[in-house]
Amino acid sequence: MSDGRDGDREKQMLRNVLVKGGDLPDSLDAVDIFFDGKDLHELRSSRIKSRNTHGTGCSLASCISAELAKGSSMFSAVKASKQFIERALRYSKDINIGHGPQGPFDHLCRLKSREQSSYSQGCFNPTDLFLYAVTDSGMNERWDRSITDAVKAAVEGGATIVQIRRAVVKLSRFEYLRP
Structure with a gap:
């Protein structure tokens, strides 16, 4: 950057950035930071202790894309997707599937018995995923x-x-x- 004008141009170009904090090992919360081009938004949720975290980043990105395709704003899409990932992790935290240090999480938390989980409200419709x-x-x-x-x-x-x-x-x- 040679002068201030380049910096202003770069600031204008930088928008809709999500920095995931779910992998921070010593944090009690999963804190993600979303920058919309103007403001920083902190998205905080409970850290779910589970080995079933494989694919959460890709699933988060896919959920955001699906929400955008449905017409949601970027920030609304990020919030809804983060909530979905949290609920799916919470629902599948004790499922023992897969081999190795990480297992996949249960994408279909809402299709399971709704009585078993108080977290089904807000999950995507069964036909979404x-x-x-x-x-x-x-x-x-x-x-x-x-x-x-x-x-x-x-x-x-x-x-x-x-x-x-x-x-x-x-x-x-x-x-x-x-x-």
Whole structure:
């Protein structure tokens, strides 16, 4: 930046920035900061202790996009999406699915029994989100599980659609998934 005019131009260009704070390990809250181009907004929610956090960042971005597509303002989309992620994490915090240090969270918190969760209010409608799981015979063999076990785990994990893939996929692409 050579002079003040460049700085003014850069400030005008910088808008709709979300800085996620959910991964800060020593915080009691999950605090995200949203900058709309003019003001900073602090979005604070309870930290949910769970190993099922895999995919929350991508899901947050997808939720924001979906809310924008429905006509919400950017700030409203960010708030609604953060609330959805918090509710889904809270609902799925004790679900034991997946292998490794992180498991996926339950995107379909509202489809589960509403009596089980006091957090269903404000979740997206059941028709808004679906979880599509793909099984692979090579991966099932590698994990020493049957196709039945894989489908059962996917459904218990919240999958609404399960594709049973019989084609052989190169396992080297999935090496990082090994426990």
